[in-house]
Amino acid sequence: MQKWIMSGLFVIAGALALVLMFTLPSREQAEQEAKPQLPEITMNAEQAEAIVKANCISCHGDTLQGGAGPNLQKIGSQLSADQLYSIITKGKGGMMPSFKDRLKEEEIANVAMWLAEKK
Numbered sequence: 562m563q564k565w566i567m568s569g570l571f572v573i574a575g576a577l578a579l580v581l582m583f584t585l586p587s588r589e590q591a592e593q594e595a596k597p598q599l600p601e602i603t604m605n606a607e608q609a610e611a612i613v614k615a616n617c618i619s620c621h622g623d624t625l626q627g628g629a630g631p632n633l634q635k636i637g638s639q640l641s642a643d644q645l646y647s648i649i650t651k652g653k654g655g656m657m658p659s660f661k662d663r664l665k666e667e668e669i670a671n672v673a674m675w676l677a678e679k680k
């Protein structure tokens with residue numbers, strides 16, 4: 562009789578452990594939330610240029626030479642597409658706006674990849 566109770570408890574404990582393993586947010590997930598992840602897309606230079614013209618040149622200059630914001634003409638030699646994606650998504654300092662609500666993730670990713678090639 563007691564044996565049955567014990568094995569029943571083991572089964573329940575095992576099931577609980579399994580559920581917890583799959584539902585507890587892993588450390589990786591927490592890190593991903595803090596740092597936006599670059600979605601996998603194929604870069605489209607024409608679209609990137611159009612987005613940059615519409616959203617960025619007012620501060621970064623019409624040839625990205627700089628203005629209110631820094632020069633971005635060789636930004637790819639300093640920052641990776643991942644880092645650029647994070648900056649454009651979240652903004653930087655008090656002056657560089659966040660584009661999270663203004664552009665789609667794919668659009669930000671496209672611009673990030675386009676800028677990352679500017680070396």
Ligand code: HEC
Pocket residue numbers: 612613616617618619620621629630631633636645648649653654655656657658660672
């Ligand atoms: C309202 C003005 C403004 C707009 C619009 C703007 N930026 Fe910025 N940006 C800034 C400023 C100012 C900084 C410098 C922030 C700092 O370092 O504190 C900056 C910094 C950056 C940086 C980091 C540069 C570095 O050397 O660390 C990147 C990359 C960037 N902007 C890209 C963009 C892109 C792409 C867009 C358009 C989608 C954009 N910015 C639109 C003002 C702007």
